[in-house]
Amino acid sequence: MQANTLPLPPRRERAGERVGGPLPLTLPSPRGGEGNNRLAHRASRRVKERLIEAILFLAALVSVFTTLGIVYILVSESLVFFRHVPLWDFLTDTQWTPLFDDAHFGIVVLLSGTLVSSGVALAVAIPLGTVIAIHLSEFAGPRLRETVKPMLELLSGVPTIVYGYFALLFVTPLLQKLIPELPGFNLLSAGIVMGIMIIPTVSSIAEDAMRAVPMSLREGSYAMGATRFQTAVKVVVPAAFSGLLAAYILGISRAVGETMILAVAAGMQPNLTWNPLEPAATITAYIVQVALGDLPHGSVGYQTIFAAGLTLMLITLLFNILGYWLRKRYRETY
Amino acid sequence: MMRQDAAELRALIARHKRWDVVFGVVGLLCLAVGLLTFAALFVDMLVDGYARLRPEFFTEFPSRRAGQAGILSAWIGTTMVMLVTAAVAVPLGVAAGIYLEEYAPKNWVTDVIEINIGNLAGVPSIVYGLLALGLFVYEFGLGQSVATAGLTLALLILPVVIVATREAIRAIPGAIREAAYALGATKWQVVQGHILPYSTGGILTGVIIGMARAIGETAPIITIGALTFIAFLPPSPVMAEPPFISFEWLMSPFTVMPIQIFNWTSRPDPAFQANAAAAGFILVFMTLAMNGLAIWLRLRIRRNIKW
Numbered sequence: 001m002q003a004n005t006l007p008l009p010p011r012r013e014r015a016g017e018r019v020g021g022p023l024p025l026t027l028p029s030p031r032g033g034e035g036n037n038r039l040a041h042r043a044s045r046r047v048k049e050r051l052i053e054a055i056l057f058l059a060a061l062v063s064v065f066t067t068l069g070i071v072y073i074l075v076s077e078s079l080v081f082f083r084h085v086p087l088w089d090f091l092t093d094t095q096w097t098p099l100f101d102d103a104h105f106g107i108v109v110l111l112s113g114t115l116v117s118s119g120v121a122l123a124v125a126i127p128l129g130t131v132i133a134i135h136l137s138e139f140a141g142p143r144l145r146e147t148v149k150p151m152l153e154l155l156s157g158v159p160t161i162v163y164g165y166f167a168l169l170f171v172t173p174l175l176q177k178l179i180p181e182l183p184g185f186n187l188l189s190a191g192i193v194m195g196i197m198i199i200p201t202v203s204s205i206a207e208d209a210m211r212a213v214p215m216s217l218r219e220g221s222y223a224m225g226a227t228r229f230q231t232a233v234k235v236v237v238p239a240a241f242s243g244l245l246a247a248y249i250l251g252i253s254r255a256v257g258e259t260m261i262l263a264v265a266a267g268m269q270p271n272l273t274w275n276p277l278e279p280a281a282t283i284t285a286y287i288v289q290v291a292l293g294d295l296p297h298g299s300v301g302y303q304t305i306f307a308a309g310l311t312l313m314l315i316t317l318l319f320n321i322l323g324y325w326l327r328k329r330y331r332e333t334y
Numbered sequence: 335m336m337r338q339d340a341a342e343l344r345a346l347i348a349r350h351k352r353w354d355v356v357f358g359v360v361g362l363l364c365l366a367v368g369l370l371t372f373a374a375l376f377v378d379m380l381v382d383g384y385a386r387l388r389p390e391f392f393t394e395f396p397s398r399r400a401g402q403a404g405i406l407s408a409w410i411g412t413t414m415v416m417l418v419t420a421a422v423a424v425p426l427g428v429a430a431g432i433y434l435e436e437y438a439p440k441n442w443v444t445d446v447i448e449i450n451i452g453n454l455a456g457v458p459s460i461v462y463g464l465l466a467l468g469l470f471v472y473e474f475g476l477g478q479s480v481a482t483a484g485l486t487l488a489l490l491i492l493p494v495v496i497v498a499t500r501e502a503i504r505a506i507p508g509a510i511r512e513a514a515y516a517l518g519a520t521k522w523q524v525v526q527g528h529i530l531p532y533s534t535g536g537i538l539t540g541v542i543i544g545m546a547r548a549i550g551e552t553a554p555i556i557t558i559g560a561l562t563f564i565a566f567l568p569p570s571p572v573m574a575e576p577p578f579i580s581f582e583w584l585m586s587p588f589t590v591m592p593i594q595i596f597n598w599t600s601r602p603d604p605a606f607q608a609n610a611a612a613a614g615f616i617l618v619f620m621t622l623a624m625n626g627l628a629i630w631l632r633l634r635i636r637r638n639i640k641w
Binding site: 151155257259264291 | 347350351353354356357358360361362364365367368369371372374375378379382425426427429430432433434437438446447450451453454456457458459460461462463464465467468469472489492493496520521522543546547549550551552553556557558559592595596599600607610611614617618621622624625626629
């Protein structure tokens with residue numbers, strides 16, 4: 001095979017497309033016109049490449065600016081808010097009546113709704129999600145896994161407003177048959193539906209973590225005569241524990257930030273309660289309620305939603321940091 | 335003596351094996367809870383809203399009378415908002431993904447960007463609504479318009495598009511890049527001629543999943559103060575006389591499907607709740623179709639990979 005027997009097009013035609021190859025067929029002569037052209041071409045191409053890289057870099061920076069924008073907006077509006085309302089009152093007051101004449105701003109009231117509903121959701125999502133993950137990773141055959149995983153993904157793709165409708169008009173009436181005194185709006189049904197919504201999030205991350213556990217550990221366990229269940233619970237789960245924690249933390253973040261299910265099914269009345277059978281507004285539901293009304297830009301009522309949003313961000317941040325720390329503490333490396 | 339030990343051992347093994355069976359059943363039950371809930375939701379929507387699923391439902395404006403109300407302004411609003419979202423999120427997300435995979439040097443700036451994208455994916459969607467309310471609505475003066483909603487949702491799904499782009503690019507073997515560089519191609523020529531075409535399928539999957547998420551998002555759009563009762567359409571983007579194309583619709587008030595559903599759900603009248611169910615069924619169907627398309631696309635790509 002002789003490469004140079006291939007018919008080559010005339011050099012001039014190819015000059016345009018021969019792009020900065022390290023091996024030019026002819027050395028650029030300093031006097032010749034063609035060489036100068038090529039140098040100019042090369043320089044312009046370098047400018048173009050630089051320009052493209054700069055544009056791509058700016059696109060990547062948009063995400064950083066989004067974060068900065070979120071922090072800036074939340075903090076600057078909250079600062080104005082805290083000029084009207086002392087931080088101490090915000091943290092310790094047990095009433096939340098920002099739109100009344102006798103205004104109280106006790107975030108604990110909204111926080112209780114958020115924590116109770118998230119608690120219910122996690123009580124559903126963590127056991128179910130973990131069992132599903134163990135089952136899919138250690139018990140199910142590849143056929144079952146490949147059919148069930150996409151179906152679970154669809155479950156997390158359903159719009160939350162639809163889950164809200166489902167919680168209010170399907171799950172609540174169903175629960176009322178079991179608990180007759182349950183009010184139409186309550187944290188319980190919203191929390192249960194929210195929990196089912198986050199099962200796929202928990203189970204898919206937990207399953208990934210368990211599948212990443214090296215086969216040799218399982219083989220070692222089986223060789224010692226352990227059963228599947230023993231291997232799963234005593235070998236695989238402890239080995240994947242940091243990944244399981246990550247899955248739970250993500251589930252918590254989603255539950256705390258969930259809005260529409262609660263706004264629809266848990267009511268929008270601020271209510272300091274730790275009882276899931278009662279209606280209560282969460283931080284997110286309060287923001288929705290204010291946004292639905294017609295509060296003038298710049299009023300204290302308008303600023304409350306930014307203070308509420310900042311609280312929400314801080315809670316999610318707290319859980320993320322906690323998760324990061326726990327993951328580091330329990331990480332197993334192979 | 336030995337025989338007795340063996341019998342005991344067998345009993346022990348049998349007992350432990352029973353736990354395997356028990357757990358297998360429990361696992362299937364848990365799966366069933368998840369999937370049956372989904373089935374119940376789908377059927378419930380269909381049963382409640384079936385009477386309202388007629389052609390007029392798509393061509394009527396919302397109305398005070400439940401029987402005459404429709405989702406015309408809602409689905410047109412959703413379409414317009416999605417156009418803006420896609421037009422912003424796809425180029426930005428793909429460009430950012432390409433930068434991070436092909437260009438980014440290993441330094442702290444890149445680290446910050448990467449950590450940041452991971453964190454953004456975990457920010458509650460309502461916080462994006464607050465960002466948009468403070469920034470787009472008041473600072474930029476865009477008001478409660480289609481443009482504001484589209485930009486908000488674009489920022490929301492940006493991490494999804496970026497991550498999908500990066501994964502698609504990472505799946506391309508390095509040999510392809512090396513071959514192109516060896517022939518003297520520049521970085522952008524490699525990206526344009528090889529990286530982008532080979533990762534299109536994967537990127538598309540991510541874009542569809544992101545759009546399916548955006549189409550159902552309610553909280554951020556309510557937070558920017560979108561009106562819940564809109565009985566008119568935004569100005570048409572196409573006109574009969576020159577210049578034929580108008581961008582007035584970008585600044586128009588609007589409503590979208592999820593907000594319409596929220597409005598109808600929060601009314602006590604069951605007739606309106608039937609409307610909500612019908613609209614909800616359409617919305618679930620749309621997101622399911624989009625997600626299904628994405629899953630199918632992913633399987634197809636996985637099967638057709640040539641390297």
